[in-house]
Amino acid sequence: xxxxxxxxxxxxxxxxxxxxxxxxxxxxxxxxxxxxxxxxxxxxxxxxxxxxxxxxxxxxxxxxxxxxxxxxxxxxxxxxxxxxxxxxxxxxxxxxxxxxxxxxxxxxxxxxxxxxxxxxxxxxxxxxxxxxxxxxxxxxxxxxxxxxxxxxxxxxxxxxxxxxxxxxxxxxxxxxxxxxxxxxxxxxxxxxxxxxxxxxxxxxxxxxxxxxxxxxxxxxxxxxxxxxxxxxxxxxxxxxxxxxxxxxxxxxxxxxxxxxxxxxxxxxxxxxxxxxxxxxxxxxxxxxxxxxxxxxxxxxxxxxxxxxxxxxxxxxxxxxxxxxxxxxxxxxxxxxxxxxxxxxxxxxxxxxxxxxxxxxxxxxxxxxxxxxxxxxxxxxxxxxxxxxxxxxxxxxxxxxxxxxxxxxxxxxxxxxxxxxxxxxxxxxxxxxxxxxxxxxxxxxxxxxxxxxxxxxxxxxxxxxxxxxxxxxxxxxxxxxxxxxxx
Numbered sequence: 001x002x003x004x005x006x007x008x009x010x011x012x013x014x015x016x017x018x019x020x021x022x023x024x025x026x027x028x029x030x031x032x033x034x035x036x037x038x039x040x041x042x043x044x045x046x047x048x049x050x051x052x053x054x055x056x057x058x059x060x061x062x063x064x065x066x067x068x069x070x071x072x073x074x075x076x077x078x079x080x081x082x083x084x085x086x087x088x089x090x091x092x093x094x095x096x097x098x099x100x101x102x103x104x105x106x107x108x109x110x111x112x113x114x115x116x117x118x119x120x121x122x123x124x125x126x127x128x129x130x131x132x133x134x135x136x137x138x139x140x141x142x143x144x145x146x147x148x149x150x151x152x153x154x155x156x157x158x159x160x161x162x163x164x165x166x167x168x169x170x171x172x173x174x175x176x177x178x179x180x181x182x183x184x185x186x187x188x189x190x191x192x193x194x195x196x197x198x199x200x201x202x203x204x205x206x207x208x209x210x211x212x213x214x215x216x217x218x219x220x221x222x223x224x225x226x227x228x229x230x231x232x233x234x235x236x237x238x239x240x241x242x243x244x245x246x247x248x249x250x251x252x253x254x255x256x257x258x259x260x261x262x263x264x265x266x267x268x269x270x271x272x273x274x275x276x277x278x279x280x281x282x283x284x285x286x287x288x289x290x291x292x293x294x295x296x297x298x299x300x301x302x303x304x305x306x307x308x309x310x311x312x313x314x315x316x317x318x319x320x321x322x323x324x325x326x327x328x329x330x331x332x333x334x335x336x337x338x339x340x341x342x343x344x345x346x347x348x349x350x351x352x353x354x355x356x357x358x359x360x361x362x363x364x365x366x367x368x369x370x371x372x373x374x375x376x377x378x379x380x381x382x383x384x385x386x387x388x389x390x391x392x393x394x395x396x397x398x399x400x401x402x403x404x405x406x407x408x409x410x411x412x413x414x415x416x417x418x419x420x421x422x423x424x425x426x427x428x429x430x431x432x433x434x435x436x437x438x439x440x441x442x443x444x445x446x447x448x449x450x451x452x453x454x455x456x457x458x459x460x461x462x463x464x465x466x467x468x469x470x471x472x473x474x475x476x477x478x479x480x481x482x483x484x485x486x
Contacts, residue, residue: 019106022119026102029126032370033098036136037091039377042476043406044069045090045138046379046413047238051075053083067236071140072180078138083416090138097142098135102126104149110156112298113335116345120338120359125331127362129369130256133475134324137378140182141327147178148188148328152301155192159298162199168216175220179227187312188328189224191304193217199297240320241445245313252323253277255473256330257337258365265448284336291339305332323474373472380469381410384481385421387467388439397423398437400430403477407441436461438484443477451480 041049048069052061061075077093105122113121125131134141154171157164175192178185200213251261254273257280262270288306291299309326344355388397401407407426414421427437440463442451455463463482471478 018119022106022122025119025123025126026106029102029132030099032127032367033095033132033136035374036132036370037088037095038374039087040379040382041087041090041138041413042378043409044238045087047409048075048139049078049083049090050409050412052079055079062231066231066234068183068238069139071182072231073143073177074138074140074181083413087138091136094136094138094142097146098131101135101142101146101149104146104153108153110153110298111160112156112296113339115342117335117338117342120341121335123359124334124338124362127366128256128330128334129258129366129373130252130323130327130330130474132370133373133472134327141184141324143181144178144185145327145331147174147181147185148331150174151178151188151192155195155301156298158196158199159296163212165212165215168212171216172219175216176223179220179223183232184325184328186224187308187326188305189220191308192301193221195297195301195304237319240322242320245321248321248323250274250277252326252330253280253333255323255369256280256333258362258369261447261473263446263448265446269448280333280337283340284333287336287340287343290343291336302332302335305329306336369473373475376470376472378472378475379410380479381407382414382417382421384441384467384469384479385411385414385424386418388481389418389420389423392423392438395423396425397439398427398435399424399439399441400427400433400437401441402443404428431457436484440482442480442482445477447473447478449478454485455482 048071051065051067051069052075055061055065058076058079061070061072061079065075074093078090081089102122102125105118105125109118131145135145136142151171151174154167154174157167158171161167171192175185175189178189196213196217200217247262250273254277255261257276259273259276260269262273264270284306288299288303292303306329309329313321341355341359344351344358385399388399404426411421411424411426425437427433427435430437430440436457440455440457442455444451451465451468453465455465457463462485464485465480466483467481469479469481
């Protein structure tokens with residue numbers, strides 16, 4: 001006879017199979033992320049690296065380098081290694097933080113997330129192309145997301161045990177680290193702090209209970225305010241393509257659930273992407289409303305997190321916004337969709353089939369994007385510059401391009417890794433140059449735009465295409481290299 005007296009009180013049939021499935025999902029997520037850390041650094045990574053390299057001490061990362069490409073802890077890592085290592089060295093911390101986030105989702109199952117929601121949430125996060133893309137960059141996004149997960153699970157614990165010291169301190173530590181990982185963490189900290197204060201006001205005064213809660217609120221808020229006054233307030237913004245807010249929002253939601261970014265050239269892709277984005281938004285809103293109506297305080301926290309970017313954009317009206325700014329909201333959108341899929345599964349066999357189809361489509365489309373990232377790479381400019389030099393014997397080789405400022409950064413980095421590229425002389429404003437460069441580099445962020453095989457700069461000056469490089473979604477530009485026809 002089997003002795004069951006020693007089984008833990010929380011033993012549930014099927015728990016081991018759920019754990020096995022979770023471990024399998026984590027393994028697949030790690031494989032996808034590991035495949036994405038190779039290839040050259042892309043522009044923003046290079047920009048960060050070149051800005052921190054000349055600094056004489058790590059203190060200057062905060063005091064002297066007030067730029068939006070300076071993600072403090074990531075910059076410290078880059079500064080310690082110097083500018084000439086492989087991209088995998090700079091991206092290694094991001095890969096580790098991404099792995100820890102998946103592990104966190106596997107081992108921490110808040111009581112408020114019932115049924116198959118935790119496993120579905122893990123599957124959506126593990127397979128997510130945007131979280132793989134930004135979670136493997138040599139920047140601060142993956143750590144900010146990990147801190148978000150840690151802080152959120154601490155708050156989940158507080159809904160069960162309002163005065164648990166460990167949860168309070170865990171939230172405070174995760175929030176303080178998040179503040180110095182990336183500025184987007186404020187899009188979680190602000191609603192989380194408001195939610196904590198709201199709960200503080202509703203709790204009865206029990207001994208030092210309010211003081212315990214303030215241990216979680218005050219330290220991260222002080223860190224955030226200190227960074228704002230000394231670092232973020234005078235920060236230089238690097239710039240980005242100017243696109244309408246709603247277009248960026250639709251592209252962000254679409255790509256996060258396996259679609260495409262909106263295209264000015266391909267109306268069919270734009271139409272389907274908008275339909276997908278609207279369907280996802282409606283599902284998330286409906287699920288959030290249903291969750292809030294249950295009286296769950298955790299639902300009100302997620303609702304605050306989801307609306308915070310819209311409030312911030314409405315108040316501050318930034319010059320531009322980018323999809324990467326909203327990865328925290330993408331993370332929680334996956335939680336809402338996980339609840340939606342779990343609800344479908346509980347509707348019977350037909351609901352199970354629909355949920356399986358939706359999840360399978362999501363996994364296939366997102367994995368396709370990730371494969372594109374792994375095979376296409378984030379950038380090829382060092383390869384381009386080194387390749388041009390290897391085919392030319394002249395002491396100086398003229399080269400121009402559509403993006404003069406960006407190309408100057410790329411060429412500076414290429415000279416560190418491949419000193420022979422010093423023979424390249426960059427010609428700004430190549431279209432009006434008296435002596436046209438031998439090579440030009442055309443770029444576009446439009447996925448469906450193709451440059452012609454030949455480009456006539458002016459009468460008697462024609463360029464012929466020698467190579468093309470496609471870019472994965474949301475990252476970099478499609479590049480075409482031309483050589484002058486002699």
